Amino acid sequence: MFWMVALLAQDGMQYVYRVYAPDDALPADLFWAAFHCHDEGPHPRASDRFDAAEIWRNPAAPAHLTVHQH
Numbered sequence: 001m002f003w004m005v006a007l008l009a010q011d012g013m014q015y016v017y018r019v020y021a022p023d024d025a026l027p028a029d030l031f032w033a034a035f036h037c038h039d040e041g042p043h044p045r046a047s048d049r050f051d052a053a054e055i056w057r058n059p060a061a062p063a064h065l066t067v068h069q070h
Contacts, residue, residue: 005034006054007046015043027055 001023006016017034019025031053038046047053 001057003030003055003057005030007034007038008052009038009044009046011044013043015046023057030055 001021003019003021003025004016005019006014008014015038017037019030019033021030021033028050031050034053035046035048
């Protein structure tokens with residue numbers, strides 16, 4: 001299963017990351033996984049405000065923790 005995490009960035013764009021994690025993953029862990037992946041990419045700084053992120057899940061993938069940029 002995977003989760004989608006949308007982060008707002010300083011350029012006004014919203015960047016969405018796919019985070020593979022189990023059903024019982026904590027929202028904060030999902031947020032930080034996506035945030036750190038964003039920091040390693042070429043995009044402008046993302047907001048580190050947890051309450052500004054959108055997190056939802058998609059049950060179509062196996063459960064293991066990795067992050068993919070899209």
